[in-house]
Amino acid sequence: MTPITTLFRAPAAARAAKTLDRSLFSAILPAAAALVRDRTLLSRYQKELRRTRELLTGEKLRPIVEHPDPALARQGLRCMVLDPTVVQPSSPESWSSVLKEALKSGDLTLIPYDLKIDYTHWSHVDVLKAIMPEDLQDEIPSGFNSAGHVAHLNIRDQYLPYKHIIAQVIMDKNPHIRTVINKTDSVGSENEFRTFSYEVLAGPDDLQVEVKEGGCVFTFDYAKVYWNSKLSTEHGRIAALFKPGEVVADVMAGIGPFAVPAAKGGVFVWANDKNPESYKCLEAAVEKNKVSQFVKPFNHDGHQFIREAADLVLEASRRGDRAVIKPTVKVSRTSKAPPPKPTCVPVPPTISHFVMNLPASAIEFLHNFRGLYHGHEDLFEPHTETKLPVIHVHCFAPKPNNDAAVEEVVDRIEKEIGIRLKPGSAEVEGEAHFHEVRDVAPKKLMFCVEFRLPREVAFAPRD
Incomplete structure (x- = not known):
């Protein structure tokens, strides 16, 4: 592959330009x-x-x-x-x-x-390299989150003088992008619902989007709910761990990127989010993707939801709640054979997984698992073959991914549940699997820590 910049360099007039002159990128x-x-x-x-x-x-x-x-x-x-x-x-x-x-x-x-x-032959990175001053060549804004037709940038201070030209180049080089925005505040512990203030750099101020992920369709206002396209791999990874007929409790479900695809696979999901707008979009996604038999949406505080989820699932199981799956096989009108009967999938009495995708503070919710199954020891091993639920808790940790970063997370978990976990396998009692999800910032990583809820925590007296 021949880089365009080895064939032709844009003239000096392009350097440090504040407006985009596409003719400068043409030559014979x-x-x-x-x-x-x-x-x-x-x-x-x-x-x-x-x-x-x-x-x-x-x-x-x-x-x-x-x-x-x-x-x-x-x-x-x-x-x-x-x-x-x-x-x-x-x-x-x-x-x-x-x-x-x-x-x-x-x-x-x-x-x-x-x-x-001409300009059409240049990649957006090469265009920006031709425009940016020499002292700003190291970390040119080249990546962005996207949601439908919206590109979401997080431009660092030194590049702000060029924000409009950056946005215009991104729109030019990505035909599906119609609006480019720049985040103007932080997302995380500073904002309860993980939404953010923004400025429109190019295109209309239209953040009503439709996104397809995991074989499902989601429609939402990007300004009012949390969505991160860079987490699609993590959504798929965790959903693949669930088995049909299990119950999963999604504590910070957002609009349902874990819950709805999992339900498509026949997994029962008790899905909760505190943000009323996320809850509305979750309900809409459940209906749109036809998984209402498998997803129960909640709009509770996450602390409250963890404490109540086990009891709610047990009550549903004892009530005889189930999903009724109609057969997909079509029977010929001339066939004398009786039509196939629907399949009934009962809600089991226990939760198999808890998902906690709120990396800025999810660890601080872990103390709510204390006493989760107090008085219901008979539902689990050795009385039955059922194991206690696996907890998938997302969190941030400092770079690099080394023993010190892991130990910091272990300390934080111990502070919440009173048990010190050792790095290892989620299937071994007293151990936790540390999965590095992605690079978040120059000094920050995102982990998913996975461990089976310790018996001492699950069966402890409730507060």
């Missing part, structure tokens, strides 16, 4: 093209010149073009554009043996070719 470069004697040889030489890296390659750069002479082009003559950084027409010593032999045999003929470069 002298190059050479290889005219093929017989069009049946085109595919062969295209492969060979690509292997020798003499064929022009690059984003939106066409290596196979019509003959530059319009009259010959109308006759169907085509040629292969050669990379001007590799092939010098006046310097045969720069040619590969493949090119030399093809020219000697007459299969190929070199002709001059004007290679036209």
